[in-house]
Amino acid sequence: MESYQYLIDYxxxxxxxxxxxxxxxxxxxxxxxxxxxxxxxxRSHLRNNExxxxxxxxxxxxxxxxxxxxxxxxxxxxEDQQAIIEKLKICTSDEFKRRIxxxxxxxxxxxxxxxxxxxxxxxxxxxxxxxxALSRLKSKRWYIVAKGIRELTQFHVKxxxxxIVVIVNHPKKEIRKEVQLYLVTLFHFEGLKFLDFLxxxxxxxxxxxxxxxxxxxxxxxxxxxxxWLKSKNDSVVAFAxxxxxxxxxxxxxxxxxxxxxxxxxxxxVDAINVLNHLQVVEAKNILKNxxxxxxxxxxxxxxxxLENLYEINDEPFLMAHVTxxxxxxxxxALKILKILNSEKFKSIAEISTEPEYIRxxxxxxxx
Numbered sequence: 168m169e170s171y172q173y174l175i176d177y178x179x180x181x182x183x184x185x186x187x188x189x190x191x192x193x194x195x196x197x198x199x200x201x202x203x204x205x206x207x208x209x210r211s212h213l214r215n216n217e218x219x220x221x222x223x224x225x226x227x228x229x230x231x232x233x234x235x236x237x238x239x240x241x242x243x244x245x246e247d248q249q250a251i252i253e254k255l256k257i258c259t260s261d262e263f264k265r266r267i268x269x270x271x272x273x274x275x276x277x278x279x280x281x282x283x284x285x286x287x288x289x290x291x292x293x294x295x296x297x298x299x300a301l302s303r304l305k306s307k308r309w310y311i312v313a314k315g316i317r318e319l320t321q322f323h324v325k326x327x328x329x330x331i332v333v334i335v336n337h338p339k340k341e342i343r344k345e346v347q348l349y350l351v352t353l354f355h356f357e358g359l360k361f362l363d364f365l366x367x368x369x370x371x372x373x374x375x376x377x378x379x380x381x382x383x384x385x386x387x388x389x390x391x392x393x394x395w396l397k398s399k400n401d402s403v404v405a406f407a408x409x410x411x412x413x414x415x416x417x418x419x420x421x422x423x424x425x426x427x428x429x430x431x432x433x434x435x436v437d438a439i440n441v442l443n444h445l446q447v448v449e450a451k452n453i454l455k456n457x458x459x460x461x462x463x464x465x466x467x468x469x470x471x472x473l474e475n476l477y478e479i480n481d482e483p484f485l486m487a488h489v490t491x492x493x494x495x496x497x498x499x500a501l502k503i504l505k506i507l508n509s510e511k512f513k514s515i516a517e518i519s520t521e522p523e524y525i526r527x528x529x530x531x532x533x534x
Contacts, residue, residue: 220267223264223267224267224270224271227255227258227267227268227271228271228275230251230254230255231251231271231272231275231287231290232275233247233251234247234248234251234252234286234290235283235286235287237251244293252290252293252294255268255290255294255295255296256294256295259294259295259296259299265296265299268294268296269296269318272287272290272291272296272322273321273322275287276288276321276322288322288323288324291322291324297324300315300318300319300322300324301315301327301330302315303315303318304316304327304330304331304334309337309339309341309342310341312334312337312339312342313339313341313342313344313345316331316342316345316346316349317345317348317349319331319349320345320348320349320352320353323352323353324353325353325354328350328353328354331346331349331350332346332350332361334346335347335350335361335364335365336364336365336366336367340367340370343367343373344373344376346361347361347369347373347376347377348376348377348380351377351380351381352380355381355384355387356381356384356387356388356389356390357390359377359390359395360390362395362398362400362403362406362407363394363395365400365403366400368400368402369400369402369403369405369406370402374402374405374406374409377406378409378410378413382413389410389414389416392407392410392411392416392419393419393422395407395410396408396411396419396422396423396426397422401431401433401434404426404429404434405433405434405437408423408426408434408437408438408441411423411441411445412440412441412444412445415444415445416445417445417447420442420445420447420449420450423438423441423442423445423447423450424438424442424447424449424450424453426438427439427442427450427453427454432462432464432465435462435465436462436464436465436468439454439465439468439469439471439472440468440471440472442472443468443471443472443475443476446475446476448476450472451472451473451476454469454472455469455473455481455484458484463493466493466496467493467495467496467499470488470495470496470499470500471499473499473503474499474502474503477503477506477507479507481503481507482504482507482508482511485500485503485504485507486504486511488500489501489504489515494523497527498527498530498531501515501527501528501531502531505531512531515528516528
């Protein structure tokens with residue numbers, strides 16, 4: 168008791184700064200103890216939760232496998248299958264159990280194919296899970312809407328196309344991305360019709376994702392991309408140019424040539440690159456005659472085109488640009504000149520004294 172009194176007296180007689188330090192130390196000590204207790208509780212809770220999830224996963228997986236193999240030719244739905252459907256309907260009313268059922272269904276669907284995959288999709292409807300996914304589309308919270316669309320995509324639910332496509336111009340880019348992936352994943356090139364009325368920007372990453380999805384589908388009929396090349400939405404035009412290049416849409420060459428006068432420089436450069444890829448000869452003279460009015464990016468792209476479409480009468484034009492300020496243009500001009508007139512190329516190489524020219528000539532000579 169005396170020792171406690173001694174500590175109290177010592178605290179009272181200590182300077183204010185020492186008292187503050189002691190109080191702060193005690194406060195932080197209490198906080199640390201509380202956090203340790205909470206972390207132990209949280210760890211225990213998570214472990215228990217994992218056990219519960221594992222238990223339900225095992226139970227539902229067993230039910231789903233039974234459902235898949237309980238069918239018979241005499242009835243569309245057997246008694247055993249109906250019993251499992253009724254059980255799942257009850258379980259889906261609980262959000263925790265519903266998440267486990269959905270994840271189990273998805274895992275099974277990804278592991279199987281053919282008729283069994285169709286049975287999983289049918290069960291998704293029969294168990295009432297579809298109604299919960301549809302209800303998410305009406306949520307005021309964007310991430311719930313996005314999750315709902317993603318789930319419908321994963322289960323290949325084509326029946327809700329009309330409900331999904333109307334939100335293609337949603338203010339939230341995350342929702343727009345899920346809508347676009349839903350349409351293209353389930354309807355392939357037909358799904359790209361959303362580009363007809365897309366008002367928002369299609370980011371570069373969105374375009375890459377859509378192209379990646381499309382490349383999984385073979386023997387698909389490419390729709391008419393001309394309306395997209397003429398779209399007022401520049402990002403749609405940029406995406407259509409990618410389609411024209413990847414799928415070799417030579418029939419749209421006239422529209423591609425029109426894009427050489429597009430207001431956006433990036434579109435003009437992309438159009439030149441696509442014309443180069445398709446080797447559209449008509450574009451060469453148009454660009455050549457307007458060369459001095461082109462931006463430097465367009466000029467570089469044109470010389471890349473010229474490397475594939477050069478003719479003997481291009482020699483005077485090349486000679487006029489072998490001393491161009493831009494390295495890429497200068498290099499392209501000399502590469503083509505070497506092919507068209509090797510003697511003239513050698514004569515220029517012999518009289519050149521600038522170190523940069525010497526390096527260029529050596530590089531071209533050995534390549």
